[in-house]
Amino acid sequence: MKHIRASQRFPFVLAILTLLVTLFMLIPMALSVTAGLVNNYSQGLASGLTTRWLEQVWEGYGDTVMWSLMIASVCVLITIVVGVPCAYALARTRSRWARLFEELLTLPVAVPGLATGLALILVYGQFRDFRQSFLFILVGHVVFTLPFVVRTVSSAFANRELIAMEEAARTLGADFTSRLVGILIPAVMPAIVASALMVFTLSIGEFNLTWMLHTPLTRTLPVGLADSYASMRIEVGSAYTLIFFIVVLPLLWFLQAIANEVQKRYGT
Amino acid sequence: MQRLACLTPVVAIFFAFWLLPMAWLVALPAQKGWATYFAILTHSKYWLSLINTVGLSLIVTVATLVLGAAVGIFFARYRFVGRQVLLSFLTLPLSFPGVIIGFFMILLGGRQGLVADVSEALGAGRWTLAYGFSGLFLAYLYFSLPRAIATYTAAAEKMDLALEEAARTMGASRYAILRDVWIPELAPTTLACAAIVFATSMGAFGTAFTLATKFEVLPITIYSEFTNYANFALAASLSIALGLVTWLVMYFARRYSNSPTAVI
Numbered sequence: 001m002k003h004i005r006a007s008q009r010f011p012f013v014l015a016i017l018t019l020l021v022t023l024f025m026l027i028p029m030a031l032s033v034t035a036g037l038v039n040n041y042s043q044g045l046a047s048g049l050t051t052r053w054l055e056q057v058w059e060g061y062g063d064t065v066m067w068s069l070m071i072a073s074v075c076v077l078i079t080i081v082v083g084v085p086c087a088y089a090l091a092r093t094r095s096r097w098a099r100l101f102e103e104l105l106t107l108p109v110a111v112p113g114l115a116t117g118l119a120l121i122l123v124y125g126q127f128r129d130f131r132q133s134f135l136f137i138l139v140g141h142v143v144f145t146l147p148f149v150v151r152t153v154s155s156a157f158a159n160r161e162l163i164a165m166e167e168a169a170r171t172l173g174a175d176f177t178s179r180l181v182g183i184l185i186p187a188v189m190p191a192i193v194a195s196a197l198m199v200f201t202l203s204i205g206e207f208n209l210t211w212m213l214h215t216p217l218t219r220t221l222p223v224g225l226a227d228s229y230a231s232m233r234i235e236v237g238s239a240y241t242l243i244f245f246i247v248v249l250p251l252l253w254f255l256q257a258i259a260n261e262v263q264k265r266y267g268t
Numbered sequence: 269m270q271r272l273a274c275l276t277p278v279v280a281i282f283f284a285f286w287l288l289p290m291a292w293l294v295a296l297p298a299q300k301g302w303a304t305y306f307a308i309l310t311h312s313k314y315w316l317s318l319i320n321t322v323g324l325s326l327i328v329t330v331a332t333l334v335l336g337a338a339v340g341i342f343f344a345r346y347r348f349v350g351r352q353v354l355l356s357f358l359t360l361p362l363s364f365p366g367v368i369i370g371f372f373m374i375l376l377g378g379r380q381g382l383v384a385d386v387s388e389a390l391g392a393g394r395w396t397l398a399y400g401f402s403g404l405f406l407a408y409l410y411f412s413l414p415r416a417i418a419t420y421t422a423a424a425e426k427m428d429l430a431l432e433e434a435a436r437t438m439g440a441s442r443y444a445i446l447r448d449v450w451i452p453e454l455a456p457t458t459l460a461c462a463a464i465v466f467a468t469s470m471g472a473f474g475t476a477f478t479l480a481t482k483f484e485v486l487p488i489t490i491y492s493e494f495t496n497y498a499n500f501a502l503a504a505s506l507s508i509a510l511g512l513v514t515w516l517v518m519y520f521a522r523r524y525s526n527s528p529t530a531v532i
Contacts (some may be wrong), residue, residue: 017338019412021413028372028410031382035375041379082281093271103281106522108286110515114487115507118494119289122296122504143286146278157316176270205365207474208304208513222365229371234380241368252363255391267352 032221035246037237053239058226061240064224065247067134068095071220075141076196077223083149084192088184090150102154105147113144117212130170134218140209145199152198156191157184189193200255204248270474278528296507304501310510314489318509321486324404325469331405332412332460338418339413340452355421359414366411370478373398373407401483407475410464423457463521467514485511 022137037056039047090098104175120140125131156162162183185192207222214223221244229237308314343355361369376384377398384394397403399509431447440444440448451458456479473487494503 011342014338014342019334021335021339021417022354024406025361025410025413027382028376029360031375032368032372045508072486082277089271089274101275104287105278105282106518107290107515108282110467111511112473112487112507112514114471114473114490115293115511116290116509118490118503119293120285122500123289123292139285139306142281142329146281159397199408199513201363205363207365207367209527211473211477217477224367224508225371226367226478227473229374234375238375243373244364246370248363249360250407253419 006236020126025145028139032241034238035044035235036240036242038235039236041238045206053235054243057236057240057243060215061219061228062116062218063226064076064221065243067219068204068221069247069251071134071138071141072200075145075203076199079141079149079199080196081193083146083195084153084188087150087153088157089153091154102151105150107147108143108205109147110153113140113206116140116144117209121212132217137210137213137220140205140213141203144206144209145202148198148202149192149195152195153188153191159187162187186266189258190263193262197252197259201216201252204252290409293504294508297501297508300501304505306500307505313324314506316499317484317486317489320484321470321510323515324401324408324483324485328408328412329406329466331409332415332416333462335409336413336416336456336461337420337424337450337458340422340443341424342423343417345422359418362414362418364411366472366474367478369407369411369486370475372410373403373475373479377403377406382508390496399480399481401481403479403482404483404485406475407479408469408472411472411475412469416461419457419461420454423454427453455472459521459524465518467518470514470517472508 034042034045037040037049037051038045039050081117090102118142120136121131124136130136138208165183165187166179169183174182205222206220207226210223214220219227225237225240228240232240274279297307303310308318341349375381377396379394379396381396381398384396387393387395397406429452431453432445435445436448471487472485473491476485476488477491487510490503490510491508493499493506
């Protein structure tokens with residue numbers, strides 16, 4: 001796709017739109033990073049740089065970061081462990097029930113998180129110990145992210161070549177375990193890793209559901225963010241946002257790099 | 269037997285923590301009489317909230333598709349220094365919670381925002397656009413664009429340049445190329461992308477929550493019915509309506525697009 005004649009005329013409209021969109025996307029990020037580091041937001045950089053807002057946030061909300069990372073990791077673990085076998089079973093079943101279940105499984109994604117949160121509270125809100133633990137939030141995240149894993153991995157399992165390969169192995173006498181380890185898992189590894197990354201990202205940033213499910217003692221990062229935006233000075237909100245960037249983004253990049261590596265090694 | 273064992277955990281989790289609660293939610297409005305199910309159509313307050321939400325989501329979807337396609341085509345066609353870095357920055361907000369994007373709009377167009385500073389310096393007074401329709405529109409655009417840019421860039425890279433070249437050599441105008449080559453070629457992407465952007469906008473709660481706008485959208489209405497008035501049956505009824513609209517949009521997009529996984 002190097003310089004092909006179709007693109008000889010430089011399209012100024014596209015370039016200008018791209019520039020405007022870029023500015024629109026990047027300016028708020030830059031604003032929030034600087035706002036979290038200056039002494040006084042309304043005076044701007046002239047008021048000098050400080051880390052005291054960051055420290056204040058870390059003291060008041062540091063635990064939310066840890067809990068979010070924990071919930072996201074456990075959520076990935078659970079969705080992969082239960083989702084991958086389910087994806088396999090669905091990909092190898094032709095029954096109408098399996099199709100119906102697949103269709104039903106898309107509902108938690110299509111239905112807004114607010115409704116799911118409301119429903120969970122209505123039914124399980126009375127179990128106080130459950131309601132007041134992080135488990136309650138975890139359950140919401142698992143239900144919300146499970147469909148991504150099942151559908152992504154299931155469509156990888158449904159690959160025709162893979163089915164033929166598994167069939168060949170079976171006729172040559174390979175039992176289920178050796179087919180699983182030798183053929184199936186390596187073949188769908190890129191899909192598993194990609195969906196794990198997706199689950200982690202979704203869980204870390206989830207707010208719509210979590211805001212309904214949280215209690216004052218069970219707060220995740222996005223919940224803490226909303227709390228600080230509503231009740232703290234603008235510098236504190238910005239510093240908190242900066243902490244989100246510092247903690248979460250490198251982690252996501254790192255995971256993305258691993259996913260790319262897996263894609264290279266196992267990908268078709 | 270093996271398959272059953274594979275399926276059981278997911279089925280159990282799904283039934284216990286989604287289907288059962290949802291069935292409860294769907295049954296709840298009946299306690300207050302059947303009319304509660306239609307509250308969204310019969311009460312002007314809720315009807316207005318629905319119209320607001322659908323209208324906003326539609327406008328955001330159209331704007332996102334146009335801008336996302338333009339940026340995507342640009343990124344697919346032109347190689348320049350820093351392209352990859354820029355692209356990764358533009359898709360970064362995919363991982364931001366909605367509340368952060370609401371906060372971004374406050375920084376940009378709030379009372380102490382950048383737009384207010386600039387407009388004051390220009391002698392036009394302090395403009396605040398964060399707390400009304402425009403703030404919500406820009407915020408929703410902000411969280412929708414990264415997805416559109418990513419999908420359109422990938423789709424535009426696969427576009428057949430020979431087709432466009434043929435059209436050009438035969439003297440087609442730019443408008444004709446847009447209409448007869450670009451739009452048909454990107455149609456499947458557009459459909460999938462539109463469905464996701466629309467559904468996400470309909471259900472977005474964090475952004476509107478942070479902005480605390482006067483322009484009321486349905487998720488906020490549901491939330492305040494639930495927390496401020498403890499009107500559970502009504503909150504459930506409105507949630508059903510909201511869920512139904514988004515699910516229908518996703519369902520039809522999935523049926524009419526040729527790739528089953530593009531729209532989950």
